[in-house]
Amino acid sequence: MKGSILIIATWNVNSIKVRLERLLDWLDRTSPDVVCLQEIKTITSGFPQEELAAAGYESVAWGQKTYNGVALLSRTPMSDVLRGFTGKGEEDQARLISARINGVRVISAYMPNGAGEPDRFAYKLEWMAMLLRHLREHASPDEPVALCGDYNIAPFDDDVCSLEMFGDTPHVQPETRAALAEFQQWGLSDVFRPHHPEGKVFSWWDYRMLGFPKNHGMRIDHIYATQSLASMCTEAHVDRNERKGTKPSDHAPVVAAFDWRV
DNA sequence: ATGGCCAATTTTATTGGA
DSSP: OBTTEEEEEEEEOSOHHHHHHHHHHHHHHHOOSEEEEEOOOSOGGGSOHHHHHHTTOEEEEEOOSSSOOEEEEESSOEEEEEETTTBBOOSSSOOEEEEEETTEEEEEEEOOOOOSSHHHHHHHHHHHHHHHHHHHHHOOTTSOEEEEEEOOOOOSGGGBSOHHHHTTSGGGOHHHHHHHHHHHHHTEEESSGGGOTTOOOOSEEOTTTTTTTTTOEEOOEEEEEEHHHHTTEEEEEEOGGGGSSSSOOSBOOEEEEEEOOO
16 A cells, blocks of 8 residues: 555456556556456456566456456455355356455445346346345444445436436436445445535446547446445545547546555 | 447357446
8 A cells, every 4th residue: 555545446347358458557557556347258267367466466356258247456465255145156147246455345346237128127126135135244334345346326416417318227217226325324335426526527438429528428336435434535536537548448447545544 | 639339259240238
């Protein structure tokens, strides 16, 4: 860590293979302590552990073919790694991994999108309910916990560019936001939004239709923390530069700094 | 400049993403 500041980031990279060069460059320039990745889109054995180790990061991953896949990077050792709801990586969809890092339970989550057929929206809500059950079983709101990832939820109306454009997506529906509120009732809070009360700060922009140049985005990637950790958050931002240039992900990293003494 | 989808696979179409 840099002095007593712990920097945690979350980034949906949309394929670790395509994004590796950009990721390594970004790690080199910004030196976060912990990075939560989503949509690595490769099987676990295809995750580039050696390249990341050479860059100074331990990594743990849980992936699958084609879709989903999550990972954690850390400059300091990780322990107590849990994959999926049971901890053993038994589900069909690889959307959850966590580890203990510097005394913090850090979780990388890729919540379902929920668009398309109605059963997909039902799965989104089911998955969130299973995650909450997992938290009750494996974590405590009295301990430092960071739930990071692509939530596929825009918590407030001003977390989307316009409701005309995104009002029908699962990301803004009352049922989705009600499910998110249950995490808040358990003890997690968004560390980002208090630093950006003005709103209209986004973390995802559609590849299509000039989404980024027109700033047609949504804020759907989040870092939530329990009180002991959240109260130490001194800064948070979206690194919009990573949405620019050659071969960007459609998501930009969300980064938060904590005055966290180990 | 920040530019008219992208990535993986079942690859010369299809599916999912949000």
